[in-house]
Amino acid sequence: MAHIELPEGFPGISGGFTYRPETAKPMRELAHVLLHDENTLTSGERELIAAYVSSKNDCHFCQASHGAAATCHLGDPLVVEQVKTDFLSAPVSEKLKALLKIAGKVQQDGKLVTAEDVEAARKQGATDKEIHDTVLIAAAFSMFNRYVDGLGTWQPRDPEMYARMGRHLADEGYKEPSIKQPVGQPVHAG
Amino acid sequence: MAHIALSPDLPGIRGAMAFRPETARPLNALVEVLLTGPSTLTRGERELIATYVSSRNCTHYCHSIHGMIAAAHLGGDEALVKQVKTDFMQAAISPKLKALLTIAGKVQQDGKLVTAVDVEAARVLGASDIEIHDTVLIAAAFCMYNRYVDGLGTDQPDDEALYRERGRRVARDGYVTVSEEYLASNAHAAAH
Numbered sequence: 001m002a003h004i005e006l007p008e009g010f011p012g013i014s015g016g017f018t019y020r021p022e023t024a025k026p027m028r029e030l031a032h033v034l035l036h037d038e039n040t041l042t043s044g045e046r047e048l049i050a051a052y053v054s055s056k057n058d059c060h061f062c063q064a065s066h067g068a069a070a071t072c073h074l075g076d077p078l079v080v081e082q083v084k085t086d087f088l089s090a091p092v093s094e095k096l097k098a099l100l101k102i103a104g105k106v107q108q109d110g111k112l113v114t115a116e117d118v119e120a121a122r123k124q125g126a127t128d129k130e131i132h133d134t135v136l137i138a139a140a141f142s143m144f145n146r147y148v149d150g151l152g153t154w155q156p157r158d159p160e161m162y163a164r165m166g167r168h169l170a171d172e173g174y175k176e177p178s179i180k181q182p183v184g185q186p187v188h189a190g
Numbered sequence: 191m192a193h194i195a196l197s198p199d200l201p202g203i204r205g206a207m208a209f210r211p212e213t214a215r216p217l218n219a220l221v222e223v224l225l226t227g228p229s230t231l232t233r234g235e236r237e238l239i240a241t242y243v244s245s246r247n248c249t250h251y252c253h254s255i256h257g258m259i260a261a262a263h264l265g266g267d268e269a270l271v272k273q274v275k276t277d278f279m280q281a282a283i284s285p286k287l288k289a290l291l292t293i294a295g296k297v298q299q300d301g302k303l304v305t306a307v308d309v310e311a312a313r314v315l316g317a318s319d320i321e322i323h324d325t326v327l328i329a330a331a332f333c334m335y336n337r338y339v340d341g342l343g344t345d346q347p348d349d350e351a352l353y354r355e356r357g358r359r360v361a362r363d364g365y366v367t368v369s370e371e372y373l374a375s376n377a378h379a380a381a382h
Contacts, residue, residue: 003309003326004319016323022227023327026219033212058302102341110340111248118193128194132210135341143334149301150293150326 003152009182011161012061013144015153017177027144028174034137035069036173041130043170044073045096048083049137052100053107055084059145061155065178066141068166095124099134106138156183193343200372201345201352202251206338208372215373221335222365224328225259231321233361234263235287238274239328242291243298245275249336251346258357286315290325297329 006015017024035046047070054062067080074080082090087100098121105112113135121131148155161183168178196205207214225236237260244252257271264270273281278291289312296303304326312322339346360368 004322022223026216029216106337106341110337113341139334139337143330146297146301146330150297150304
C-alpha cells in the first residue's frame with residue numbers, strides 16, 4: 001500500500017502524477033525533452049541510460065517501463081538486460097559505454113565524475129551537449145526513482161503492462177499520460 | 191573548471207541552465223511549484239527541506255543558496271539554517287517539520303527506506319498527505335539538482351555574501367523570474 005492515498009489502479013509514477021498534476025506537468029516536460037525530443041543521441045540510447053540508472057537504484061517500475069521503451073526503440077529486449085547487468089559487454093557503441101560510465105557515477109554522486117571520464121567520452125565522439133544530457137538524465141532518474149519508491153507506489157510485476165507502456169512512451173513520448181485509466185479494473189468498451 | 195563549456199560568469203546550476211534552456215524551463219517550473227507554489231508548508235519550511243537534502247549530498251552551491259533563501263524567509267535567521275544542516279533534531283523548528291525532515295533524509299539515501307512508521311509519525315504531528323507527498327518530491331528533486339550541479343563540475347564559489355544577496359532576490363522574486371535574466375541573456379548572446 002502506498003504511504004499516502006494515491007488514486008487506485010495507477011501504478012508507479014502515474015499514481016504521483018495523477019495525485020498532483022501541478023508537479024506532474026514540469027516532470028513530464030523534462031522527461032519529454034530529455035528522452036523524446038530530437039537529439040544526436042537516439043531515443044533508444046537515452047532510454048538505455050534511464051533504464052540503467054533506474055536499475056542501479058533498484059526501482060522496479062522505472063527500470064521496467066524505460067527498459068520496455070528502450071526495447072521498442074531498439075527492437076531487442078536482450079540489449080536492455082545486458083546493459084543492466086554488464087554494459088561493457090553489451091552490443092552498444094563505445095561512445096554509449098563511456099556515457100553509461102558517467103551516468104553510473106552521477107547515480108552515486110555527481111562529484112565522482114572526473115575529467116578523465118569526460119575526456120574518454122569525448123574521444124569516442126561525445127559532444128558537450130551529449131555529456132550534459134547524460135548527466136541530467138542520470139540526475140533526473142535519481143529523482144524519478146526516489147519519487148516512485150519514496151511514496152511506496154504500487155509497482156506491478158506484470159511484464160505486459162510495461163510492454164504497453166513502453167510502446168506508448170516510444171511512440172508518443174511523455175507529454176500525455178501512458179496510463180489514462182486505472183489498471184486491473186474492468187474496461188467498458190464504447 | 192566545468193566538464194563542459196559552461197559560461198564562466200554563471201556559477202552552479204545557472205551555467206548549466208543557460209547551456210540548455212530547453213531543460214532549464216521545466217527544471218525551473220518544478221522548483222517554482224514545489225518551493226513557492228500554494229502550500230500549507232511555509233516557503234521557509236520547504237527551503238529548509240531543500241537545504242537539508244543538498245547539505246547531505248554535500249553540494250555546496252545548492253545548500254548555500256537554498257540555505258540563504260530559507261534564511262530570507264525566516265527573518266534572516268542563518269543560525270537556524272545551520273542548525274538544521276548539522277542536527278535538525280536540536281533546531282527550533284516544529285515537531286512536524288522534524289518528522290518531515292526524517293522522511294526527506296531517507297529519500298535522499300533511497301526512497302525504499304521510508305517506512306509506514308515514518309509516515310505515521312509525521313501524520314500524528316499534523317502532516318497531511320499532500321505535505322508528505324511534497325516532502326518526498328522536494329527531497330527527490332534535490333537529489334537531481336545536486337547531481338546535475340556536481341556531475342557537470344560547475345563552479346561553486348565559497349563567498350557567503352554572494353549567496354546571501356542572491357538568496358534575498360530569489361526569496362522575493364521566485365525562481366522563474368530570476369532565471370529569465372540569464373536564459374534571455376544567453377539566447378541573446380547565442381544570436382550574435
